[in-house]
Amino acid sequence: MSTMLEVSRLCKFFGGIKAINDLTLSVQAGQFLGIIGANGAGKTTLLNLVTGYLTPTSGSITFEGKPIQGLPPYRIARLGIGRTFQITQPFAEMSVLENVMAGALFSEYGRHRTIAQAREDSIEPLELVGLHGQALMPAGSLTLGAKKKLELARALATRPRLLLLDEVMGGLTHEEVEDLMVVLRRIHQSGMTIVMIEHLVHVIVELSDYVFAMNFGMELAQGLPDAVIERPEVIEAYLGVPIESGDA
Ligand SMILES: Nc1ncnc2c1ncn2[C@@H]1O[C@H](COP(=O)(O)OP(=O)(O)OP(=O)(O)O)[C@@H](O)[C@H]1O
Ligand SMILES: [Mg+2]
Missing domain, CATH: 3.40.50.300 (P-loop containing nucleotide triphosphate hydrolases)
Structure with missing residues (x-):
């Protein structure tokens, strides 16, 4: 290794x-x-460093x-390097999908992708964490458990x-x-x-x-x-x- x-x-x-x-x-x-x-x-300090x-x-x-x-x-x-935050901080007004797309567009890979491509790139992370059924809901309306899954999907979308x-x-x-x-x-x-x-x-x-x-x-x-x-x-x-x- x-x-x-x-x-x-x-x-x-x-x-x-x-x-x-x-x-x-x-x-x-x-x-x-x-x-x-x-x-x-x-x-958390270690992770922030x-x-x-x-x-x-x-x-x-x-x-x-x-x-x-x-x-x-x-x-x-x-x-x-991708990360999640101890205190979840989704863009509450944006949909679950849009939150994951923000992660997808933020990455080295994603900066060369169009919005439509980023939407496609976000489907797999959403499916992986089991949030695809709530993709169009505002992120602020999710339960805490679902917000944690969203954190994970957003981090995965950056392709770390x-x-x-x-x-x-x-x-x-x-x-x-x-x-x-x-x-x-x-x-x-x-x-x-x-x-x-x-x-x-x-x-x-x-x-x-x-x-x-x-x-x-x-x-x-x-x-x-x-x-x-x-x-x-x-x-x-x-x-x-x-x-x-x-x-x-
Ligand atoms: N921005 C800051 N300013 C001043 N002190 C801080 C700051 N961030 C962390 N600390 C202090 O540094 C120490 C380590 O904090 P940290 O948040 O890294 O701990 P932690 O292991 O993540 O704890 P927890 O399990 O509660 O999340 C604590 O004493 C905390 O009060
Ligand atoms: Mg901590």
């Missing part, structure tokens, strides 16, 4: 807050990497051998080689989670490299082939999913230490 994304000694400080603190991490081509960590661990929404304080980010840190989001998207998912399961019903797991497995099997940030540990364990756990902007553990979630430091970061522990 070749390395697709390499994050090296990355730091992002907001004043005194060390949101990302000397983090080194790599993603192999074809991998399904799960990222876990408690609230505030720095997961990789996709150009934030500029690192120091350190480097390399995608397919090219340094990308500091590039604006549209350039990074055109290089082949690396797909970054930020809590795409958050707020979904049990059934919607099961549905989306099938979809993600299918996308991964089609050859996509995926990095998934997720609080639902059973989802991470079932889908990922490697897990990276973070805490306070740093690496806490990494390895095979079952092994990582059984590590005492990972359990402690999630569940906290007993109130009557020795150093309390």
